[in-house]
Amino acid sequence: xxxxxxxxxxxxFEGKPMLLQFILDQGLExxxxxxxxxMSIPANCRQCMVKVGTPVKDRETGEFEHDENGDRxxxxxxxxxxxxxxxxxxxxxxxxxxxSEEVARAQKDNLEFILVNHPLDCPICDQAGExxxxxxxxxxxxxxxxxxxxxxxxxxxxELGPRVTMDAERCINCTRCVRFTEEISETNQLTIVQRGxxxxxxxxxxxxxxxPYSMNTVDICPVGALTSTDFxxxxxxxxxxxxPSIDITNGKGCNVDLWTRDNEVLxxxxxxxxxxxxxxxxxxxxxxxxxxxxxxxxxxxxxxDGDNQSNTSWNNAIETFAEVLDAHEADDILTVGSPHxxxxxxxxxxxxxxxxxxxxxxxxxxxxxGAGDDFLITDDQAPNTNGCRAIxxxxxxxxxxxxxxxxxxxxxxxxxxxxxxxxxxxxxxxDSYTISFATNENDTTNVSDLxxxxxxxxxxxxxxxxxxxxxxxxxxxxxxxxxxxxxNLEMSEGxxxxxxxxxxxxxxxxNKVDCLPVWQFLNKLAERINLDFSYNHSRDVFADISEQFxxxxxxxxxxxxxxxxxxxxxxxxxxxxx
Numbered sequence: 001x002x003x004x005x006x007x008x009x010x011x012x013f014e015g016k017p018m019l020l021q022f023i024l025d026q027g028l029e030x031x032x033x034x035x036x037x038x039m040s041i042p043a044n045c046r047q048c049m050v051k052v053g054t055p056v057k058d059r060e061t062g063e064f065e066h067d068e069n070g071d072r073x074x075x076x077x078x079x080x081x082x083x084x085x086x087x088x089x090x091x092x093x094x095x096x097x098x099x100s101e102e103v104a105r106a107q108k109d110n111l112e113f114i115l116v117n118h119p120l121d122c123p124i125c126d127q128a129g130e131x132x133x134x135x136x137x138x139x140x141x142x143x144x145x146x147x148x149x150x151x152x153x154x155x156x157x158x159e160l161g162p163r164v165t166m167d168a169e170r171c172i173n174c175t176r177c178v179r180f181t182e183e184i185s186e187t188n189q190l191t192i193v194q195r196g197x198x199x200x201x202x203x204x205x206x207x208x209x210x211x212p213y214s215m216n217t218v219d220i221c222p223v224g225a226l227t228s229t230d231f232x233x234x235x236x237x238x239x240x241x242x243x244p245s246i247d248i249t250n251g252k253g254c255n256v257d258l259w260t261r262d263n264e265v266l267x268x269x270x271x272x273x274x275x276x277x278x279x280x281x282x283x284x285x286x287x288x289x290x291x292x293x294x295x296x297x298x299x300x301x302x303x304x305d306g307d308n309q310s311n312t313s314w315n316n317a318i319e320t321f322a323e324v325l326d327a328h329e330a331d332d333i334l335t336v337g338s339p340h341x342x343x344x345x346x347x348x349x350x351x352x353x354x355x356x357x358x359x360x361x362x363x364x365x366x367x368x369x370g371a372g373d374d375f376l377i378t379d380d381q382a383p384n385t386n387g388c389r390a391i392x393x394x395x396x397x398x399x400x401x402x403x404x405x406x407x408x409x410x411x412x413x414x415x416x417x418x419x420x421x422x423x424x425x426x427x428x429x430x431d432s433y434t435i436s437f438a439t440n441e442n443d444t445t446n447v448s449d450l451x452x453x454x455x456x457x458x459x460x461x462x463x464x465x466x467x468x469x470x471x472x473x474x475x476x477x478x479x480x481x482x483x484x485x486x487x488n489l490e491m492s493e494g495x496x497x498x499x500x501x502x503x504x505x506x507x508x509x510x511n512k513v514d515c516l517p518v519w520q521f522l523n524k525l526a527e528r529i530n531l532d533f534s535y536n537h538s539r540d541v542f543a544d545i546s547e548q549f550x551x552x553x554x555x556x557x558x559x560x561x562x563x564x565x566x567x568x569x570x571x572x573x574x575x576x577x578x
Contacts, residue, residue: 002090007099013088020048020083023096030096031107031136033114033222034174035084038279039183045114045174047136049080049106051095064091080106097140104140111141117152117197118223119169127224129237133172152197160190160202161209163229163283164218168200171225177201177217184280185213185375200225212377215283219269230286231267235259241494243477244271246464247285248340248457250372251380253466254281255564258289258458258477261496263511265289265458265477273564276470282377292478297438297445297453299514309451314516314524320450322528324410324433330357334408334432336401337361337393338416339382341518342462343471344541345454346384347391348519349414349437351544352526352533361414362396362404363388364423378467383457386570387465390551398423408432414518415454419443437518453515455480460517461490461538463560469570471552473560481514 001012006023013022021037023030032048035041053076056065065073074093080103083094097104115137122128154168173192178201181190189211193202203209218226240259247254247268254277259267268289270281300317301309312320325333335353337346350361365385372378389395396404401423405411411432418424420443429447436448439456457464459480463473476483476491485491496507519535526533535541539557546552555566 002088004088004090004092004094006094007096016087018084019050019052019081019086019088019092019094022088023083023094028096030083031132031140032084033132033136033172034176036176036179036220036279039176039179041085042175042179043082043085045172046082046110047107047114048083049103049110050083050086050097051100051103052077052081052083052086053093054089055091055093107140108142111137112146114172115141115145116147117169118172119151121170121224125170125224126227126232127170127221131224132222154198154200159229160226161211161214164209164214165227165229165232166201167225167227170223171200172223173199174222175201176220176222177226180213180217180220181211184216185211187211187213189214190217212282212284212373213280213375215286216270216280220279228267228286235261235266239494239496240266241477241492241497243458243475243492245457245474245477246383246472247281247288248291248383248464249285249288249381250282250376251378251382251385251467252277252376253383253464253470253472253565254285254376255472256281256285258292260458260477261494262507263478265292275565275567276466276468276472277376280376282375284377291440292456292458293511295440296456296513297441297451297515299453301445301451303449309446309448317450317452318521318524318528321435321452321525324435324450325356325529328410331359332409333358334404334411335359335361336411336413336416336418337363337388338414339363339365339380339385339388341415342384342457342460342464342474342538343387343391343545344462344538345414345518346388346393347545348522348535348541350391350393352522352531353412355531355533360392360394362394362401364396364398364401364416364418366416366421380467383466384464386467386469386568387463387471390465390471390568391545391549402428405429405432410435413437413444413448415439417442417444419447437521439515452521453513454521455513455515455517459483459513459515461557463542463557465568469568470565471555471560471568472565473557479512480516481512482516 004011030048034045053074056073056075058065067073097107156167158166160166178190181187189203189209190201192199218228240261243258245256245258247256255271255273257269257271258265268286272279299311302312303309366381367379369379405428409432412435414437419426426447434448435450436445437452437454438445445451457474458477460476463471465471479485485497519541523534551568
């Protein structure tokens with residue numbers, strides 16, 4: 001098998017990998033800026049230079065030549081090579097900055113050139129704390145600057161589009177953003193303008209950077225040249241918790257990270273998963289942080305007189321719910337699940353009312369034909385349509401659901417704005433007592449007689465099955481009124497959470513929503529009506545699911561964690577036809 005020697009250690013390789021990626025795959029480090037594994041290799045930052053040589057072979061015998069010590073003779077390249085664009089060869093010898101003073105000096109000098117016109121504004125730069133240039137300057141760069149004349153000035157605070165703001169002075173011309181629009185999103189909306197040290201990325205005259213994936217350029221920018229207009233100056237990266245989760249704005253289920261501070265989600269960024277979204281996510285998915293923070297259903301509410309809703313206690317909500325169930329036969333109750341709710345929520349919801357004798361819950365897919373693209377945006381607007389199918393909820397279109405509602409005296413809806421997305425009209429619910437389990441206030445909760453606030457994906461651990469039939473799960477990123485980050489082993493702690501108290505002016509209780517997971521509320525309701533139903537955690541719900549459905553029998557949270565989601569035995573053709 002072909003071999004390569006890196007800093008004196010032997011490695012075997014297959015195929016024709018590039019040297020830099022191979023080094024990174026071994027857990028080693030070489031600094032770089034312009035290289036990205038999902039895009040072409042321009043080798044223009046020159047930071048990943050290494051010393052490279054190849055063994056000398058006898059032309060007649062093809063055997064390696066050896067020196068007087070019995071070691072292979074090495075023919076060194078005359079200059080350091082960019083490792084990102086150097087393909088591996090059998091017998092190649094490589095010295096990185098770890099073993100070569102020449103390479104270390106080359107990297108140091110290159111950084112000095114990059115920093116010549118770079119502004120010294122790390123204290124106010126949004127990228128500080130997660131900036132490759134900042135990190136590598138500390139590790140490999142010069143201790144000071146010898147540049148004592150005026151730096152080049154370029155445009156600042158330029159709104160390239162509705163979501164991305166540019167500071168051209170910080171740009172180091174890695175061209176990652178340009179290559180992204182050319183090779184990944186294929187909108188070709190960015191290019192490099194001007195020449196020499198005046199270069200920076202820009203759109204065509206009169207055009208704006210409205211690419212539906214534009215904010216991915218913020219993620220891959222190795223400096224603070226491109227920043228999120230919405231997130232600018234909101235928080236430092238070291239102040240926030242980073243929690244893995246799933247994008248809920250469409251059916252692809254992009255893997256994401258939720259960044260929280262003081263129990264607010266401040267931004268959402270993509271999390272790498274080769275099987276789902278690679279390194280990217282659509283801009284629309286980043287807007288979901290508003291759903292987690294704003295317009296939340298907070299405390300139960302009940303309609304007493306006319307159309308006015310009033311907040312009420314949990315005890316009163318449970319008592320009212322129980323009285324409604326007692327006053328009606330099981331056949332009079334219609335339960336409606338949701339492709340916007342998790343597998344666990346739909347299952348617990350359906351099981352509870354099945355135990356009361358009600359029919360299987362129905363659900364209506366949230367599909368907008370033509371809304372998707374051939375990348376990460378789908379026609380399906382919900383994250384768990386296939387999850388509803390996997391646990392055998394009854395799929396219903398708008399007409400059949402309207403017909404079912406017209407024959408029901410009680411309609412119980414799980415986490416779906418059926419009125420807002422025009423599956424039902426407000427008038428359809430006039431003749432029934434309507435109960436909504438909801439994460440946010442919406443058109444459906446506004447016409448409901450009783451609203452039960454429930455946790456959203458940012459507040460519970462739960463699983464979702466995407467349009468490709470892959471089941472993935474979320475982790476809790478936010479506390480509610482009834483949870484504590486320090487007591488929940490699935491929640492991460494940041495500096496503010498660990499050391500802040502309620503007496504600090506940057507930590508408050510105001511951002512904790514008064515809500516419960518669906519299964520916990522149903523536990524309380526079951527206790528009130530003497531029903532044998534109890535789940536302590538979403539893991540308990542999923543354990544029950546895996547026992548009842550063959551498709552999910554070998555699935556667990558641990559396996560989803562280890563494999564970054566698990567592909568269920570659902571054929572792609574079947575999913576698309578469904």
